[in-house]
Amino acid sequence: MAEYIIETAKGKWEVVVGLEIHCQIISKSKIFSGASTEFGDEPNTNVSFVDAGMPGMLPTLNKECVHQAIKTGLGLNAKINKYSEFSRKNYFYADMPTDYQITQFRYPIVGEGNICVDLSDGSTKNIGIERMHIEQDAGKSIHDLSPTKSFIDLNRAGVGLMEIVTKPDFRSPEEAGAFLRKLRSILRYLGTCDGNMDEGSMRCDVNVSVRPYGSNEFRTRCEMKNVNSVKFVMQAIENEAKRHIEVYENGGTVEQETRQFDPSTGLTKVMRKKEFAHDYRYFPEPDLPPLILTDEYIDSVKNEMIELPDAKKQRFIEKLGLTAYDAMVLCENKEVADFFEKAAAGHDAKKVANWMMSDFFAMLNKKHLEISQSPVSAENLGALVELISKEVISGKIAKDVFEIMSETGENPEKIVEEKGLKQVTDTSAIEAIIEKVIADNPDNVAAYKNGKTNLAGWFVGQTLKLSQGKANPQIVNKLVKEKLDN
Ligand code: ADP
Numbered sequence: 356m357a358e359y360i361i362e363t364a365k366g367k368w369e370v371v372v373g374l375e376i377h378c379q380i381i382s383k384s385k386i387f388s389g390a391s392t393e394f395g396d397e398p399n400t401n402v403s404f405v406d407a408g409m410p411g412m413l414p415t416l417n418k419e420c421v422h423q424a425i426k427t428g429l430g431l432n433a434k435i436n437k438y439s440e441f442s443r444k445n446y447f448y449a450d451m452p453t454d455y456q457i458t459q460f461r462y463p464i465v466g467e468g469n470i471c472v473d474l475s476d477g478s479t480k481n482i483g484i485e486r487m488h489i490e491q492d493a494g495k496s497i498h499d500l501s502p503t504k505s506f507i508d509l510n511r512a513g514v515g516l517m518e519i520v521t522k523p524d525f526r527s528p529e530e531a532g533a534f535l536r537k538l539r540s541i542l543r544y545l546g547t548c549d550g551n552m553d554e555g556s557m558r559c560d561v562n563v564s565v566r567p568y569g570s571n572e573f574r575t576r577c578e579m580k581n582v583n584s585v586k587f588v589m590q591a592i593e594n595e596a597k598r599h600i601e602v603y604e605n606g607g608t609v610e611q612e613t614r615q616f617d618p619s620t621g622l623t624k625v626m627r628k629k630e631f632a633h634d635y636r637y638f639p640e641p642d643l644p645p646l647i648l649t650d651e652y653i654d655s656v657k658n659e660m661i662e663l664p665d666a667k668k669q670r671f672i673e674k675l676g677l678t679a680y681d682a683m684v685l686c687e688n689k690e691v692a693d694f695f696e697k698a699a700a701g702h703d704a705k706k707v708a709n710w711m712m713s714d715f716f717a718m719l720n721k722k723h724l725e726i727s728q729s730p731v732s733a734e735n736l737g738a739l740v741e742l743i744s745k746e747v748i749s750g751k752i753a754k755d756v757f758e759i760m761s762e763t764g765e766n767p768e769k770i771v772e773e774k775g776l777k778q779v780t781d782t783s784a785i786e787a788i789i790e791k792v793i794a795d796n797p798d799n800v801a802a803y804k805n806g807k808t809n810l811a812g813w814f815v816g817q818t819l820k821l822s823q824g825k826a827n828p829q830i831v832n833k834l835v836k837e838k839l840d841n
């Protein structure tokens with residue numbers, strides 16, 4: 356992988372990044388109450404007494420959230436801890452009525468793991484996962500509806516979160532971006548988080564430090580909270596690294612602080628310094644027993660695991676002969692991978708991949724459609740490729756057929772039949788056309804015979820044109836040479 360080195364007049368620097376990602380768990384109800392997790396409902400309609408922090412209410416752990424967390428841990432190639440426990444993280448905030456968050460502190464449910472990320476030069480890199488714990492989300496404060504008031508929506512309060520903490524393994528904005536895309540892909544395959552950063556269901560804290568290129572030290576880091584798109588995460592890393600370098604090169608020291616990324620400028624500004632860091636006074640949650648998992652239960656979740664993007668990509672490369680790049684693109688989204696496999700079944704998989712990567716995706720883009728809304732079904736795309744493989748139609752005619760398929764949704768055999776687009780492979784019919792082209796163009800024939808042999812291509816072109824693209828190009832090529840040379 357090409358190294359990301361930041362070079363200034365004074366020297367070379369390397370960036371060091373670790374991410375903490377909050378992922379909303381997909382579950383019908385909240386992690387410690389029975390209220391619905393539905394996104395976008397009327398404010399404060401999905402709030403139980405537990406979520407509202409009413410005195411005397413007791414939390415009950417939602418088994419589905421635990422199940423989802425174990426699945427995710429397995430997807431991160433991580434150790435599932437049979438013993439974990441919940442703690443109270445105490446702080447005051449208006450959108451958290453209990454004044455404490457129930458989270459996992461000393462003993463998280465998931466331990467060390469790793470994710471393999473795909474980089475733009477075709478290489479891959481393993482990023483270490485430090486841990487993953489489960490906790491409850493806070494509510495939402497809304498400050499932009501009134502000039503004088505703030506509003507609170509507790510629908511989100513108590514929704515289950517998985518917090519994934521990586522090791523400080525990233526050395527470039529690109530690696531962090533690739534990691535987030537891969538993580539999102541895995542979570543969506545698993546169905547444990549929808550990964551929508553713009554809706555806040557995946558939120559990223561970005562820790563950045565720099566060090567002189569070639570050194571192995573870990574310098575003071577700053578943390579940017581809740582950066583809400585992959586692009587912004589990459590921008591935050593780039594600009595925060597530059598800020599640190601400037602501080603060091605001017606003889607200063609970087610102070611550990613929490614900063615905020617401003618999407619409108621791409622820059623970061625200080626939120627709080629370390630001396631104002633919270634003292635959360637963590638202690639074991641008295642209302643919940645430790646969470647103890649049996650081997651049988653963990654094994655039963657293992658048995659439910661489906662093929663994840665890396666394994667699928669490897670299989671597409673090894674068993675179906677795809678290039679690493681095509682396999683990576685087709686495996687990022689499970690629906691796309693499933694569509695591809697259905698289309699490729701029994702046909703030339705590489706050709707099907709080519710069609711998906713070019714005309715098919717271009718068509719979806721142009722029509723602003725999701726793959727589930729595609730007018731061209733997987734079966735019909737496979738059938739189109741089969742018609743090309745069997746030389747029933749040429750690649751060129753296939754583009755026209757595809758165009759009609761994407762308008763009408765019809766199957767390609769029917770279109771080819773009805774429009775009379777079958778390729779002409781009958782040599783006598785092709786010979787007749789070539790003879791006509793030769794008879795109509797004596798000057799070019801003479802020029803060819805006088806040594807301008809590249810005119811053969813012109814004769815081929817004319818013949819294909821006269822056949823309305825239906826003559827088999829290989830046969831035309833062969834016959835044109837034979838006729839001109841005899
Ligand atoms: P804390 O316990 O203070 O939150 P952690 O050790 O949990 O600190 O680290 C939080 C995040 O910061 C992790 O994602 C980690 O990879 C990252 N991190 C730690 N040290 C550095 C560093 N020197 N530069 C950049 N990121 C770092």
Ligand code: MG
Nearest residue numbers: 374375520560
């Ligand atoms: Mg931390």
